[in-house]
Amino acid sequence: MGAEEARVSSRAIIIDRPGAHRLVERETPRPRSGEVLVRVAAAGICASDREVYDGHRDAAYVRYPVVPGHEWAGIVEAVGEDVDPGLVGRKTVAEGFRACGVCRRCRYGETSLCTAGYAETGFTEPGGFAEHLTVPARLLHLLPADADLRAAALLEPAAVSTAAVRAAEVRPGERIAVVGAGTLGLLATQLLAAYSPAELVVIDPRTERAAQAEPFGATAALAPGAASSYEGRFDLVVETAGAPSTAAASCRLARRGGRVVLTGMFTPGAEGIDPVHLSLSQLTVRSIFGAPSAAWTDAVRAFGTGLLRPAPLVTHALPLERFADAIALVGGGDPKTGKVLLVPQAP
Known part of the structure; x- marks a missing residue:
């Protein structure tokens, strides 16, 4: 036609x-x-x-x-x-x-x-x-x-989550935290679970939302207060919330030499990342803006195979x-x- x-x-x-x-x-x-x-x-x-x-x-x-x-x-x-x-x-x-x-x-x-x-x-x-x-x-x-x-x-937010996972350079058996249990966070959880992490912890103040991550492969769901005892634990932290405090909190969750990927869209006035902590911990911090073509391709493929649900x-x-x-x-x-x-x- x-x-x-x-x-x-x-x-x-x-x-x-x-x-x-x-x-x-x-x-x-x-x-x-x-x-x-x-x-x-x-x-x-x-x-x-x-x-x-x-x-x-x-x-x-x-x-x-x-x-x-x-x-x-x-x-x-x-x-x-x-x-x-x-x-x-x-x-x-x-x-x-x-x-x-x-x-x-x-x-x-x-x-x-x-x-x-x-x-x-x-x-x-x-x-x-x-x-x-x-x-x-x-x-x-x-x-x-x-x-x-x-x-x-x-699939548009899925492509953004895929871009974050691609940037994270995930390795099997790592300890991983996902900050935020919104659409981006739950989609990222599905993708990260495919790497067989040793831990996959989802953190969100909305306990009902965080609990939804467990059927997608999360090993635990925590409120931010409970997560404070996990600071310095994770090889990789994927931030998806874009809340005023979550960029800085995500960096504190990462172990020394760990990796942090910021996916949320922050507004002016968000809490800054402590440069002293950043340098002494030798963190690798990446940010994501939208999704490039390659991430779209991977997301659509994962959807077609049933990996993304x-x-x-x-x-x-x-x-x-x-x-x-x-x-x-x-x-x-x-x-x-x-x-x-x-x-x-x-x-």
Whole structure:
């Protein structure tokens, strides 16, 4: 099916400015040369979407009005010129960063650090809180025909967790801690468990959330207070919470000569890492911003083999009409709220 055969109308959520959104009926987007049109099956809401709605995201990383939604999965419905028509009907996800592919960082494989200027689906480009969106075909990662598309909507955070695990250079038999039992933390736990760690401890003040990590391979779930007795114990600490104190706390959990990977998105005013402790302990500290193409490839492969199981993390699936309810659930403080999805439905 070509672009001219696409549906003539499609619904989308538009955030015009902080705190103001509309559900609109619009003309179905038409894929340009090199693009595909995707019918969205499900789209996840994360804390950064809540920041866009509340107006707390750095102005350099959002462009209003915007159709949000950077975590999504769907089916290719049409293709533009110079795109393989065999993609039509394929289940897919796609990288969010619109990397140029030619700058030094992109050529080095660090596509999430593209120097051509920030552009990302759902923040500066129309996203997945809609029945349809268009994306460059080069960013697609195709899924198995039997893929659960609601679960696949979590492959964007899964790619970020995969980037963290790749950066960590995990070795079998290590003592590992994961700080944070949100989506990133629970997905990272699944990946880290595959390395047969001697210990895999998940730390989160929400005890109910931390306990959810145990079916994914965690050997223990702890509250931060209880974790203080574990300082200096772990070969590797993967931080996923982005809370004001978690970067510094993660460094204290690492043994001398250990490794720390910071994955959470911190806000100004977060507690700094003690440089004296850092140097005397000879820690290796890495940070993660998004996910490069290689991490996406690994995440999709792990999902296809069943190593990554995002489906149990989903607790809510709401239609576009209930966007306000969905965004309120995210960050609402209820430990029973996991991943919230929007599931577009035809009018």
